[in-house]
Amino acid sequence: MFKLGKLYTLLLATTILSAPALAADPIKIGVVTPLSGTYAPIGQQVRWGLELATKEVNASGGIMGRQIQLLFEDEEANPSVAVQKAEKLFESEKVDFLTGTVNSGSTLAVGQTAERAGKLIATTVSFADSITGDKCSPNVFRVNARAGQQSAALAAWVAKQKPKAKVYFLGPDYEMGRSTVATFKRTIEGLGATSVGEVFAPLDSKDYTQYFGQLRQARPEVLYTSVAGNDTVRLLTQMQDFGLLGNLLVVGASGTVTSQNIGAIGAAADGFTTGVGYSTQIDNPGNKKFVADFKAATKADPDLYGADSYGLIYFYKAAVEKAQSTATDKVRAAMADLKWATPQGEKTMRAGDHQAIQPMYVVRVNSGKFNIVGEVGGDEAIGPDECKRF
Amino acid sequence: MRSASSKDASAFLAFDRSGLAMRASHVLVVILVVAAFGFAAVGAALNDTFYLRLATEALIFGGFALSVDILLGYTGLLSLGHALYFGFGAYVSALVLKETPSFWAAMGAVLAATLVFGFITGLIANRVRGVYFALVTFGIAQVAAKAVYNTRALGASDGLIGIPIVPINLGFMTVMSNAPVAFFLFTLVFVILLYVAAAYLLDTSFGRILGALRVNEHRVPFLGYSTHRARLSIYVFAAIIAALSGALYPMLRGFVSPELMFFTTSGNAVITVVIGGVGTLAGALYGSVILTVLKSVIGTMTEHHLIVIGILFMAVVIFLPKGLMGVIRPRIARRLRGGAR
Numbered sequence: 001m002f003k004l005g006k007l008y009t010l011l012l013a014t015t016i017l018s019a020p021a022l023a024a025d026p027i028k029i030g031v032v033t034p035l036s037g038t039y040a041p042i043g044q045q046v047r048w049g050l051e052l053a054t055k056e057v058n059a060s061g062g063i064m065g066r067q068i069q070l071l072f073e074d075e076e077a078n079p080s081v082a083v084q085k086a087e088k089l090f091e092s093e094k095v096d097f098l099t100g101t102v103n104s105g106s107t108l109a110v111g112q113t114a115e116r117a118g119k120l121i122a123t124t125v126s127f128a129d130s131i132t133g134d135k136c137s138p139n140v141f142r143v144n145a146r147a148g149q150q151s152a153a154l155a156a157w158v159a160k161q162k163p164k165a166k167v168y169f170l171g172p173d174y175e176m177g178r179s180t181v182a183t184f185k186r187t188i189e190g191l192g193a194t195s196v197g198e199v200f201a202p203l204d205s206k207d208y209t210q211y212f213g214q215l216r217q218a219r220p221e222v223l224y225t226s227v228a229g230n231d232t233v234r235l236l237t238q239m240q241d242f243g244l245l246g247n248l249l250v251v252g253a254s255g256t257v258t259s260q261n262i263g264a265i266g267a268a269a270d271g272f273t274t275g276v277g278y279s280t281q282i283d284n285p286g287n288k289k290f291v292a293d294f295k296a297a298t299k300a301d302p303d304l305y306g307a308d309s310y311g312l313i314y315f316y317k318a319a320v321e322k323a324q325s326t327a328t329d330k331v332r333a334a335m336a337d338l339k340w341a342t343p344q345g346e347k348t349m350r351a352g353d354h355q356a357i358q359p360m361y362v363v364r365v366n367s368g369k370f371n372i373v374g375e376v377g378g379d380e381a382i383g384p385d386e387c388k389r390f
Numbered sequence: 391m392r393s394a395s396s397k398d399a400s401a402f403l404a405f406d407r408s409g410l411a412m413r414a415s416h417v418l419v420v421i422l423v424v425a426a427f428g429f430a431a432v433g434a435a436l437n438d439t440f441y442l443r444l445a446t447e448a449l450i451f452g453g454f455a456l457s458v459d460i461l462l463g464y465t466g467l468l469s470l471g472h473a474l475y476f477g478f479g480a481y482v483s484a485l486v487l488k489e490t491p492s493f494w495a496a497m498g499a500v501l502a503a504t505l506v507f508g509f510i511t512g513l514i515a516n517r518v519r520g521v522y523f524a525l526v527t528f529g530i531a532q533v534a535a536k537a538v539y540n541t542r543a544l545g546a547s548d549g550l551i552g553i554p555i556v557p558i559n560l561g562f563m564t565v566m567s568n569a570p571v572a573f574f575l576f577t578l579v580f581v582i583l584l585y586v587a588a589a590y591l592l593d594t595s596f597g598r599i600l601g602a603l604r605v606n607e608h609r610v611p612f613l614g615y616s617t618h619r620a621r622l623s624i625y626v627f628a629a630i631i632a633a634l635s636g637a638l639y640p641m642l643r644g645f646v647s648p649e650l651m652f653f654t655t656s657g658n659a660v661i662t663v664v665i666g667g668v669g670t671l672a673g674a675l676y677g678s679v680i681l682t683v684l685k686s687v688i689g690t691m692t693e694h695h696l697i698v699i700g701i702l703f704m705a706v707v708i709f710l711p712k713g714l715m716g717v718i719r720p721r722i723a724r725r726l727r728g729g730a731r
Contacts, residue, residue, distance in 0.1 A: 080643070088690070105648075
């Protein structure tokens with residue numbers, strides 16, 4: 001009997017000792033994101049957004065009383081590196097959740113690694129439709145808007161401004177450029193517009209004037225373009241020099257005119273319109289507080305990557321609290337159709353393809369600034385569920 | 391150095407110097423294999439996954455570095471686009487495995503396809519010498535990588551995912567490509583076989599022609615040998631070694647992406663060979679293990695890991711121009727010579 005009593009005491013002691021230790025164990029979230037190289041500025045926004053939200057959540061008591069701990073790894077925007085780092089976080093650090101991947105290749109590859117490791121990941125940046133489309137995975141979630149949503153929002157706005165418009169397309173001649181043009185063309189034709197021509201210019205083209213003859217002859221009312229970086233600078237300034245910008249609505253992909261090239265484009269950028277998932281101008285109290293806090297913490301404005309990464313922590317928090325667990329299956333079930341608050345307002349995670357539904361915004365350049373000129377409801381922009389795996 | 395004495399000088403004559411150095415390389419590879427078995431045992435005991443799979447990746451890239459060393463160290467050809475063949479092997483293997491998850495079918499397809507592909511690209515690259523060779527190989531790889539990057543059937547910039555876990559039927563047993571210990575040991579044996587094949591080839595009279603090519607290419611035709619044929623043959627051989635290593639990559643990671651063909655991959659292999667020791671074969675394997683482990687460890691500590699690797703590379707070039715093997719191998723060679731006497 002004495003022995004048994006001792007055993008009980010021992011058991012009791014270990015329960016008392018281990019129970020609070022368990023509750024205080026941090027929830028580990030791995031972040032595999034580019035911290036060096038070309039995509040480092042995006043990784044920086046991801047990091048700032050995640051850190052700000054983590055600080056807020058931890059200050060208000062964490063998730064179910066557990067603090068969040070972020071573990072960063074540099075993926076160099078290279079899927080082979082990303083997969084290796086993700087495996088390190090899953091297997092060695094035993095993280096509960098993983099996020100941060102930027103380029104779509106990394107997200108897809110890390111998603112597969114997560115699936116094989118029985119863990120969940122979410123991307124806050126990658127916008128390739130395939131991630132929640134034909135290459136969807138039960139272990140991968142996307143809290144940011146995909147390319148199709150940006151394009152749908154823009155198309156809906158254009159159709160309202162110029163019903164049955166004649167649209168011309170000018171894209172960069174590579175896979176991504178051709179697929180963005182194809183997506184927008186399909187969407188806008190579905191809304192009653194007619195295509196009057198398309199042309200694909202090589203990346204890094206110096207001279208776009210060679211295409212202006214066909215462009216003028218087609219007499220379009222709307223020009224859609226998905227060129228980016230310095231190509232946009234040359235395209236728009238050359239169009240301005242040739243007097244093509246009058247009476248033509250120029251719209252494009254969200255990466256066409258950015259804070260990086262808007263200065264160089266100058267007045268030629270005025271009137272350029274695009275669809276985005278986030279803008280610092282969004283007029284709601286949540287966003288105003290977020291922008292102020294973000295600026296105070298980092299001395300920089302948040303962009304959509306910072307905002308979506310910030311929102312992700314609240315997404316995970318809501319899911320874990322709903323599931324009352326960090327176990328993969330329970331959290332996955334909790335994430336289905338979950339609604340949570342973000343700087344963009346309330347988002348919903350669609351159960352069918354793990355794509356977040358959110359309101360989309362149409363922004364237009366005026367004297368070097370993006371102004372919100374329209375809003376498209378989440379349900380209008382989301383598009384069909386094309387995921388067949390689950 | 392004891393080699394100043396006349397005794398040692400006579401011993402020198404008795405042994406072919408390069409043969410001795412090569413045997414020292416073999417000893418170092420045996421040490422690596424023994425260490426790998428020890429590592430596998432520890433990994434299995436601790437039920438580890440990450441480090442075993444990281445080591446497997448190090449061996450795969452070691453096989454790739456081996457092929458760069460065959461060109462750079464033994465033939466004097468600096469290829470800045472050799473990742474083309476590594477990536478080619480990876481893509482061919484991935485495409486075959488997606489159709490039919492058979493290891494042998496994938497390997498057969500990679501071997502056959504690389505023979506043709508290496509021959510065609512080799513014809514182009516071997517028209518020029520020296521720095522132009524480096525530039526042409528770089529160019530071919532960039533063109534191919536961009537083509538893959540923009541080809542939807544090959545997954546374009548997203549790469550290909552969903553490569554199944556492969557059962558490797560060895561006759562007496564079956565190794566699953568997702569079993570950390572078994573696949574590590576399989577990769578070890580596979581890469582050692584590549585090493586043995588390369589070491590054997592370089593020890594034949596054909597290997598001597600390559601050495602002559604490196605030292606003085608203009609003289610070789612006077613001895614009655616075709617330089618062009620020798621260069622092309624070794625180029626294709628190196629391409630096959632790289633592609634066979636690359637073929638293992640999708641089995642380990644389950645995906646391929648165009649980054650595998652990019653200059654970063656080619657450049658890393660050259661750095662690996664320089665750190666390990668150019669023209670030693672064993673150095674490529676050691677270099678790959680060191681670089682992979684360093685990158686993983688330093689990468690976690692700081693995001694400035696590329697600076698650390700860069701400084702390490704410069705330090706090796708300045709202070710250890712013959713790489714790690716330049717320090718270790720002569721000691722082994724001395725012991726071998728002492729033992730043989």
